[in-house]
Amino acid sequence: NDPDMDGDYYQCGPGAHMVHSFLHQFIIQAYSIFDILTKIAYELEHIKVCESAYEKLASRQILYGSKKKLKMDTQGTVFESCRTTSIIENLRNELVHNATWEMNPKVFFATAVGKVTERCIYLPDFTAEGTLVTFNNRKRFFADGKKVNEELPALYFDLMQRVSTTLNKLQTIWG
Numbered sequence: 001n002d003p004d005m006d007g008d009y010y011q012c013g014p015g016a017h018m019v020h021s022f023l024h025q026f027i028i029q030a031y032s033i034f035d036i037l038t039k040i041a042y043e044l045e046h047i048k049v050c051e052s053a054y055e056k057l058a059s060r061q062i063l064y065g066s067k068k069k070l071k072m073d074t075q076g077t078v079f080e081s082c083r084t085t086s087i088i089e090n091l092r093n094e095l096v097h098n099a100t101w102e103m104n105p106k107v108f109f110a111t112a113v114g115k116v117t118e119r120c121i122y123l124p125d126f127t128a129e130g131t132l133v134t135f136n137n138r139k140r141f142f143a144d145g146k147k148v149n150e151e152l153p154a155l156y157f158d159l160m161q162r163v164s165t166t167l168n169k170l171q172t173i174w175g
Contacts (some may be wrong), residue, residue: 010106020105023121023148024095030159031092034064034078034085037166041070041079044173064089072173077166084158086130094124094132094139101140120147 010016039059046058062069067079074080094101101124110118123146125133132139 008108008110010108012104012106016105016107019107019121020100020102023152024100027088027091027095030088031064033163034067034088037078037163037170038062038064038067038070041072041166041170041173042066044170045071072169076162077169078159078162079166080162081129082158082162083126083128083130084155084162087126087155088159090126090130090132091124120149122146123148123151 039057039062042059042062043057048055048058067074070079072079078085091101106121108120108122109116122142123144124139125141125144125146127133133141135141
């Protein structure tokens with residue numbers, strides 16, 4: 001509570017790693033939902049008759065990247081190309097292939113009159129389509145100043161709406 005310590009700071013360490021870990025887990029699990037929904041949709045579109053023995057699943061080689069093989073109407077679903085699914089897909093790929101979107105995970109905080117007024121994690125910069133901004137083969141820029149705690153709720157609720165729409169459309173295929 002030192003008023004001379006006003007300004008913006010960041011913290012690294014176990015606490016920051018734990019917060020980033022929860023965030024990373026959310027992104028990876030959201031993408032796993034995409035994979036599972038893709039398999040379900042593909043199976044429903046390729047139902048096999050199995051009277052004497054259960055056939056191998058048609059979707060055994062199908063993952064979210066195979067969503068173009070689906071015949072269903074994808075409007076409003078997780079299969080539609082949109083900013084939300086692109087952001088989740090790009091963040092997941094960064095996490096899986098590069099382990100993190102920041103070399104040293106940090107939680108930023110702002111102070112005023114010696115008290116913490118805000119805590120946040122910055123989101124990498126994305127294009128309007130939801131792909132990571134790149135420059136000369138480099139990624140993970142933070143110039144836009146977008147904060148996870150401000151952007152994540154909108155991403156989450158759009159994702160949940162898309163999952164719900166996907167499930168409703170899959171139900172009509174099944175029904």
